[in-house]
Amino acid sequence: MPLTTPADPAILERLPDPVMVVSAGARDRPGERRIAFANAAARDTFRLKSEGQPLVSAIRHPKVLEAVEASLFDDAEHEVAYDAVGAQDRHWLVLSRPLGDGRAVIIFRDQTDARRSERLRADFLANASHELRTPLASLTGFIETLRGHAKDDPAARDHFLSIMHVQADRMARLIDDLLSLSRIELSEHIPPAGEVELGSAAADVISALAPQIEERQVTIDFTPPSAGVTVEGDRDQIVQVIQNLVDNAVKYTPPGGTVRVELADGQTPEAVTAPRVDGAARQSLLTPDHGADRYVAIRVTDEGPGVARQHLPRLSERFYRAPGQKSGERSGTGLGLAIVKHIMNRHRGGLAVESAEGEGAAFTAYFPAPS
């Protein structure tokens, strides 16, 4: 068979890159550009519903539309890079080529990986150097003090050494969290595979946190649901979500207090984000792009000082500390909620917080229910 035999349509259909064939119509009626063919990847990415739907109902970006016009009417090949916004950002390189018969073929190449790696590396370096500077300066200061006037003072030596130890620990945890966040962001646009039963994941987290829970004299109120509550996801990451939420709750709850962990299945999008506490402010920290019919939610409620309404939107911002929040000696890295948000985003779920000052806070992480 000669190498230039026209391709079997099944081959186009299976290509990983979205491919579309566009038909022209009249030159002065852009509304007549229609998608004559779209492979599975294109139908999926652009949520195409019907045959022959107008091109502009799937793609609006002016540069891409111009490129298609040029291919349809001026026999020109074009390449356009554009960014698609949304809960997941994607970077596309679009190749538009004339087919010569009043049609053009458009091929989309996903550049998200390459661009993302670059950006994450830069971000990581910037964050790391910025956040590590303070504890490092602190350590240097203490080292100088120990070599200087605290040289022969054993009590001062012990005191400073233990502070230095805390700082060094903090730096290590910071690097861990930054790396963790980087890793999560790299694969954020790739949906997770696997199934996780949330009840057992939560139970695992709670037993792993037993030492902290006991030390803080806090009670965990969690009843695993009788029927298993399963979602599609990466177990390690989901465990991390639950761990970060419960750990935070334990940190902020005073001794003798209770942290409540609840699981809810089959929630409608309205129910899962509905406010439950009178007088509390509700803020969505992450809203999923493509709504699912039903969600599975995990809600962690603490009895801490709560968060004022104006600070709620920034809670999941990395390194953000709401003013007035003291989380004791074992202070966090400031990345816990950012990590939760990015994992929930990868899982196409959402994150919301409900809180009133002086009344504690409740965080709800919700996953699309498996279809």
Add this chain to the structure above:
Amino acid sequence: MSEHILRSFDEDLGQLTAEVARMGGLAEAQIADALDCVLRRDVRLAEKVKGGDRILDELDADIERKAIRVIALRQPMADDLRHAVAAMKISSNLERIGDLAKNIAKRSLVLAGSEAATPLSRSIDRLGRLVAARLKEVLDAYTGSDVDRAVAVWTRDEEIDSHYDSLFRELLTYMMGDTKMITPGAHLLFIAKNLERIGDHATNIAEIIHYELTGEPLGTDRPKVDSVTP
């Protein structure tokens, strides 16, 4: 014979939809470019945004003309009438969005003279991306004739307001802490306000889509959480 006329009519309406969608795409690109201007203070990009705004104005006038023509010549009823009217109203909102994006780009050039703090630019960028995602969502709802998606946008209006509030406070804090920050801070406040208003226009578009598709207006009480302005 009547079938031929009907087809023509559908094409005219379809043409309107396509033009609104194209205008929407241009407005989205303007916002993205304007946000880039804030981050990069790129003079040439700001000029591009100003040029793009003129095209948006032309498209608005064009869509209005075409919609009026359809109404006058075809005298459509019910759905089709609402569709033509909706196209005009949406295009008007998109034109305003374009103006706001152009103002953002222009202001970012003024900022070029002073060093605005990076965390502030990042907060503005974050608000900007929220707003851009909102507009994309509502335009997708329009091209997909998806009422539910439009309603979802309308319901989540408060999210942008909360972020705007928070950004407002952040800016005030910076300005109070350092007098050198007052001038750039004031410009950033205007930029933030423009972004918040773009968000409002996106919500308007959601209401228009709902009315077009169902014939019923969305509730009169839009969820609003803005503790900054009375």
